Amino acid sequence: MRYLLVEDNLELAEAVVGRLALDGHAVDHAASLADAEDCLSAAQYDLILLDVMLPDGDGRDFLARSRSHLETPVIVLTARSQVSDRVGALDQGADDYITKPFDFSELEARCRAVLRRRGGEARNEIHLGDAVFDPLSGTLKHGSESIDLRNREIRLLEVFARHKGQILSKSQLMDRLFSYDAEVTENAIEVYVGRLRRRIDGMGVSIETVRGLGYRMETGDA
Amino acid sequence: MTSTGSIGRRLTLLLAGVAALLSVLSWWMVTGLARQAAERTQDNVLAASVTTIAETLRSEQGEVRLELPYSAFSMLGAISEDRVFYRVAKGATVLTGYEDLPVPTASLPSGGRVVFDTGQYSGEEIRMATVSRLVLSGTEPVPVTVTVAQTRGGIASISADLSQQAAYLAIAFFLVAVSLSAFAARTSLKPLNEIAAAVSRRGPSDLRPLRRSAPTELAPLMMSLNRLMERLGQSIRSAEDFIAEAAHRIRTPLATVRAQAEIALRSAEDDEQKQRLRQMIRAIDESSRSAGQLLDHATVIYRTDDLVRTPVLLSDLVGKTVAGLEPTAAMKDIRLSVEMVRAKVEVDPVLMDNALRNVLDNAIKYSPSETTVTIAASEQGGEVRIAIKDQGDGLGDGPTEMLTQRFQRGTNTQGIVGSGLGLTIAKDVLVAHGGRLELESLQGGKGTCATLVLPSS
Numbered sequence: 147m148r149y150l151l152v153e154d155n156l157e158l159a160e161a162v163v164g165r166l167a168l169d170g171h172a173v174d175h176a177a178s179l180a181d182a183e184d185c186l187s188a189a190q191y192d193l194i195l196l197d198v199m200l201p202d203g204d205g206r207d208f209l210a211r212s213r214s215h216l217e218t219p220v221i222v223l224t225a226r227s228q229v230s231d232r233v234g235a236l237d238q239g240a241d242d243y244i245t246k247p248f249d250f251s252e253l254e255a256r257c258r259a260v261l262r263r264r265g266g267e268a269r270n271e272i273h274l275g276d277a278v279f280d281p282l283s284g285t286l287k288h289g290s291e292s293i294d295l296r297n298r299e300i301r302l303l304e305v306f307a308r309h310k311g312q313i314l315s316k317s318q319l320m321d322r323l324f325s326y327d328a329e330v331t332e333n334a335i336e337v338y339v340g341r342l343r344r345r346i347d348g349m350g351v352s353i354e355t356v357r358g359l360g361y362r363m364e365t366g367d368a
Numbered sequence: 369m370t371s372t373g374s375i376g377r378r379l380t381l382l383l384a385g386v387a388a389l390l391s392v393l394s395w396w397m398v399t400g401l402a403r404q405a406a407e408r409t410q411d412n413v414l415a416a417s418v419t420t421i422a423e424t425l426r427s428e429q430g431e432v433r434l435e436l437p438y439s440a441f442s443m444l445g446a447i448s449e450d451r452v453f454y455r456v457a458k459g460a461t462v463l464t465g466y467e468d469l470p471v472p473t474a475s476l477p478s479g480g481r482v483v484f485d486t487g488q489y490s491g492e493e494i495r496m497a498t499v500s501r502l503v504l505s506g507t508e509p510v511p512v513t514v515t516v517a518q519t520r521g522g523i524a525s526i527s528a529d530l531s532q533q534a535a536y537l538a539i540a541f542f543l544v545a546v547s548l549s550a551f552a553a554r555t556s557l558k559p560l561n562e563i564a565a566a567v568s569r570r571g572p573s574d575l576r577p578l579r580r581s582a583p584t585e586l587a588p589l590m591m592s593l594n595r596l597m598e599r600l601g602q603s604i605r606s607a608e609d610f611i612a613e614a615a616h617r618i619r620t621p622l623a624t625v626r627a628q629a630e631i632a633l634r635s636a637e638d639d640e641q642k643q644r645l646r647q648m649i650r651a652i653d654e655s656s657r658s659a660g661q662l663l664d665h666a667t668v669i670y671r672t673d674d675l676v677r678t679p680v681l682l683s684d685l686v687g688k689t690v691a692g693l694e695p696t697a698a699m700k701d702i703r704l705s706v707e708m709v710r711a712k713v714e715v716d717p718v719l720m721d722n723a724l725r726n727v728l729d730n731a732i733k734y735s736p737s738e739t740t741v742t743i744a745a746s747e748q749g750g751e752v753r754i755a756i757k758d759q760g761d762g763l764g765d766g767p768t769e770m771l772t773q774r775f776q777r778g779t780n781t782q783g784i785v786g787s788g789l790g791l792t793i794a795k796d797v798l799v800a801h802g803g804r805l806e807l808e809s810l811q812g813g814k815g816t817c818a819t820l821v822l823p824s825s
Contacts, residue, residue, distance in 0.1 A: 155620050155624070157621075157624045158620055158621075158623050158624040158627070161623075161624045161627030161628045161631065162623075162627050164627070164628075164631050165627045165630050165631050168630075168631060168634050199616060225615055225616040225618075225619035225620050225623070242692070242695075245619070245660060246619040246620060246622070246623035246656075247619060247622040247623035247624075247625070247626040247627070247652060247653075247656050248623065248626075249626075249653070250627070250630055251699060252695065252696060252699060255695035255696070255698050255699050256695045258695070259694060259695045259698070296701045296738070297698045297699060297700075297701050298699075298700075298701055298737070317639060317642055318634075321633055321634070321642075321646070325699065325700075326646050326649040326650050326653065
């Protein structure tokens with residue numbers, strides 16, 4: 147996916163760009179509202195991440211101004227007190243908001259929810275064996291059959307799909323699936339992998355156990 | 369606030385004091401004048417009487433003769449019942465009348481001028497008029513003095529009568545003056561009371577300057593009041609700005625650290641290193657959550673002092689908050705199930721959203737993956753109840769009242785990030801709206817039910 151990040155704090159912007167890149171997203175960074183306007187006139191984005199306090203104005207004013215001609219969904223990044231900010235941001239046309247510092251899996255979940263609500267096009271479809279997987283809507287199509295996956299299954303399948311043929315350790319998978327505040331054992335990963343295996347059974351794609359190392363996704367065409 | 373007594377009462381008392389003084393003074397003056405008038409009348413009659421007698425004096429063969437005309441005494445009888453005495457003397461020899469009448473001994477002017485004097489006779493106060501005439505006695509003219517005296521009992525009773533009437537008048541005047549004073553005090557204090565009423569009629573957040581016409585004496589008070597309200601408004605705005613700025617300063621660097629830690633975690637090879645990074649991220653989450661909720665709590669405290677109530681549909685209120693937390697729940701594959709009733713509540717939507725979010729966020733946080741959190745609204749007995757049930761481990765063993773106290777957390781929250789402020793915020797918001805927060809573990813220790821209770825509008 148292609149993101150536009152509008153954030154004036156350069157260190158934070160760099161970290162966010164770096165972190166989103168790890169999940170395979172392309173991110174353009176604008177440090178001010180003026181920069182953001184330039185970026186928007188030059189390229190198409192799937193989603194805008196908009197900071198509230200910017201050197202050349204309030205992000206929410208920008209939102210109110212550009213909402214009429216801006217098609218791209220916007221998630222507002224706020225560092226203020228939630229009590230006063232939240233309602234204001236949503237009223238002025240943001241699709242959602244997230245409070246700094248944010249959990250990237252929460253950001254991902256919010257992006258997914260916003261894009262699904264907006265009815266985004268399935269331009270991120272991934273072919274897996276005989277099936278087509280749309281990580282955005284979380285559907286897995288196999289012939290005429292369409293399966294709705296649960297959130298964690300979507301995330302797990304997405305990780306495997308983006309790293310076809312690579313060995314992924316349980317600990318790597320754990321960080322993708324669970325938030326850091328919960329104590330999770332590696333057994334939980336086995337449960338989810340087992341469940342995902344049943345979901346993709348007979349679709350020409352499989353998740354192999356690599357003893358002592360982790361799991362690997364194999365597709366017939368790989 | 370110390371009260372120094374009512375201005376109205378002070379004004380009334382002062383005016384009444386002045387009225388009393390004036391009443392006494394006027395009574396005293398009327399009494400004095402009445403007495404003077406009575407005395408003058410007596411003097412005039414005495415003078416006429418004495419002159420009449422003196423006119424009858426004549427010299428007859430070297431002897432002084434006189435006739436006491438009846439009219440001279442009857443005119444005295446006309447003014448009162450008082451006793452009358454008289455004395456006619458040639459030099460030191462008393463010709464007729466009461467010899468021991470204490471006539472003035474000093475030399476009297478001749479030529480018919482009447483001299484008055486006051487004295488005591490037979491135990492009573494008397495007023496005397498004396499006139500002296502030269503009458504031939506033998507060949508020598510000798511001075512003959514005629515004195516007529518009258519007791520003053522009648523005059524005293526007339527003055528007492530007049531004085532009593534004057535006293536009645538004075539009392540009547542005093543009573544009228546007191547009621548007029550009270551009326552005047554009330555009338556002149558009316559603008560002050562009107563301003564006070566205008567100020568107290570205002571909503572707590574109405575800090576606009578007072579714009580009403582007032583007497584010039586009240587202009588300084590109005591000006592200070594308006595200046596105070598302006599300063600109050602400024603300090604509220606700066607508190608808001610401060611909270612926003614503080615949150616910004618704390619959260620932005622935390623966001624950077626958290627993102628970098630996630631990047632480091634992805635590239636870390638070593639399990640021990642990964643574990644350390646996970647702990648680091650948890651610590652960041654914990655501090656950012658605490659910072660956030662401390663600031664939220666501060667905002668809630670000052671906003672509850674200044675509650676702005678708007679009528680909202682319960683379904684809109686709950687719907688918005690639930691939609692906001694849907695992605696958070698989805699991350700753990702938790703289903704949010706909403707059962708609504710058609711009800712309206714009058715609340716501060718921002719505060720209520722915060723309260724609801726804190727409770728719902730708790731429910732999601734303490735729920736195991738792939739469970740359901742139910743948000744069920746109902747209305748009964750003038751109350752709107754929003755019950756949020758989870759399928760977690762319940763509230764633990766501690767007393768449930770503890771959980772809504774600041775920085776108190778349940779006994780079974782190990783391993784879950786929390787600040788201990790969420791329920792405090794929720795409770796404070798509900799109490800400010802005249803509601804309450806009810807917490808209970810569900811039967812069998814499976815799950816918790818937190819109910820937000822609000823008075824329905």
